[in-house]
Amino acid sequence: MNTALKQINVKDAQIKDVSDWAFYTCEDLKEVALPDGLVAIGDNVFRVCSFTSIK
Template identity: 40%
Template sequence: MFPKLLTSIGAASFGVCSSLEKVNILHTNAKYLGDYAFQNCTSLREMKVPDSLQKFGANVFYECSNLVPSDINTLDNKAVVAYLRSIQ
């Protein structure tokens, strides 16, 4: 559980957490995801993000193939977040 006061997730915070399946930061004030924050989280299949999230580092969702459909480039952070918001 993330605190409501959370405003960012730092670089490589969850990178290569291959067992991570779900992340819910919807109830937080997160505005920024750092470089490689979730890179190679190969089991990540669900993520809820707040509207406050607007800035992204590099390769935040790279190789998160279970999180987004194959027609969305996981290097395009804005496209990934737009998709995640559309399914919430």
């Protein structure tokens, strides 16, 4: 379980995809900000997460 991660902001990053299981079990993750150019999100990326905001 990963409880240290509270938020992710990669809005300005030059990424095109998020790999499978990338944030699996980040139970304390509340806010996620992804770049506009994102084209793919893998399987189970946010499984067992409880975020309340995704942008």
